Amino acid sequence: MGESDAGASLRVAIAEHLLNDRQRLLEACVDELRRVNSSILGDPESERQMIAHYATILMDVAEELRDPDIVLGGGNLDLIQEIAASRARSRIHPTESLRAAGVLFDVTLDWLARTMNRDALSDQVFLDVVRFLNASLTRRIRDASAWYASFLLHEVHRDQTYERGRIARELHDRVSYGVLVTRQRLEASRRIFDDDPLAAMEKVAEAQDAIEDAMESIRKLINDLRFSNAVDNLQKALIALLSEMAGEVRHRVIVSGDENRLTCEVRDEVYLIVREALRNALSHSAPTEVAVRIDIAPHELRASIGDDGTGFDPLTVESGAGLAIMEERAKLLGGSVAITSRPRIGTMVELLIPILRESE
Numbered sequence: 001m002g003e004s005d006a007g008a009s010l011r012v013a014i015a016e017h018l019l020n021d022r023q024r025l026l027e028a029c030v031d032e033l034r035r036v037n038s039s040i041l042g043d044p045e046s047e048r049q050m051i052a053h054y055a056t057i058l059m060d061v062a063e064e065l066r067d068p069d070i071v072l073g074g075g076n077l078d079l080i081q082e083i084a085a086s087r088a089r090s091r092i093h094p095t096e097s098l099r100a101a102g103v104l105f106d107v108t109l110d111w112l113a114r115t116m117n118r119d120a121l122s123d124q125v126f127l128d129v130v131r132f133l134n135a136s137l138t139r140r141i142r143d144a145s146a147w148y149a150s151f152l153l154h155e156v157h158r159d160q161t162y163e164r165g166r167i168a169r170e171l172h173d174r175v176s177y178g179v180l181v182t183r184q185r186l187e188a189s190r191r192i193f194d195d196d197p198l199a200a201m202e203k204v205a206e207a208q209d210a211i212e213d214a215m216e217s218i219r220k221l222i223n224d225l226r227f228s229n230a231v232d233n234l235q236k237a238l239i240a241l242l243s244e245m246a247g248e249v250r251h252r253v254i255v256s257g258d259e260n261r262l263t264c265e266v267r268d269e270v271y272l273i274v275r276e277a278l279r280n281a282l283s284h285s286a287p288t289e290v291a292v293r294i295d296i297a298p299h300e301l302r303a304s305i306g307d308d309g310t311g312f313d314p315l316t317v318e319s320g321a322g323l324a325i326m327e328e329r330a331k332l333l334g335g336s337v338a339i340t341s342r343p344r345i346g347t348m349v350e351l352l353i354p355i356l357r358e359s360e
Helices: 003-020 022-035 044-066 077-089 094-115 123-192 197-226 234-245 264-284 321-332
Strands: 250-257 289-296 300-307 336-342 346-354
Touching: 003 022, 003 044, 003 094, 003 123, 022 044, 022 094, 044 077, 044 094, 044 123, 077 094, 077 123, 094 123, 123 197, 123 321, 197 234, 234 250, 234 264, 234 289, 264 289, 264 300, 264 321, 264 346, 321 336, 321 346
Parallel strands: 250 289
Antiparallel strands: 289 300, 300 346, 336 346
């Protein structure tokens, strides 16, 4: 038997051993990920995805060992998309995926060194295993990274679309309406000025009020547009926000705990979630009072946004885009949003966000 035949036979033998020991290898990889506290194993579904991904890669390596000339595709695209979306939603950084790939690489090569007779394992066959394993990992990391970025861009686009729609509605419902009312009042005052100057002046005063309301709406929209994801202090930012938005509505903001436990990203997202909850309350509930409370503990942030407005029946009122945006922002931080409301009683929005230390 020639050297090439011997090498081919050895590759086939390694492929068989690899498939027979695949479950043991998968368990070793998961154990190692747990040992290094990988955030990929944050929940059972994420662990299932990781194991399925590892199993597919080992199958790739076995197929290429049997036939080095085989052309493999991109693998299970549905699984890759599922993993990319899940990690993007959970804000698992791509470096965690690279670390997971390194775990599989190390565990597989360690298994190869322990399982096969080193004297029989030629340098070429060893390099073949390394090359096939690296190629499979690289393909999947490349595809998953592209889908990860695509998912995040989709979320950004959706939020921007929602925000543009909200601004368009504000311009139409408030600013355009205010300008229309102003024009009507001024035209009315011009028609009746000669016959009833006093009534005409009342119309002019009403026009002035409408213009002031429109200008206030424009000022609020400009204030929203100025927000650039740079909240330094939640309490100060929310007090300033309510001073702009609340008008005559009584309001209070209480923030307890150490904000230094929050990353800049978490602080900004919490601000945006609370802002949306306040906007909904002030726009739709006609409250006399709104209250915000945020408690920051070592491992979690809890926030409540309550109002004493008209309320609604959650079973009969369809959720709007604003609630969907709040829920999605919370999910991206690994948290949740819950809403309780009763007609004529008011509404309470509760936010829970876990806080992970860097070592976790």
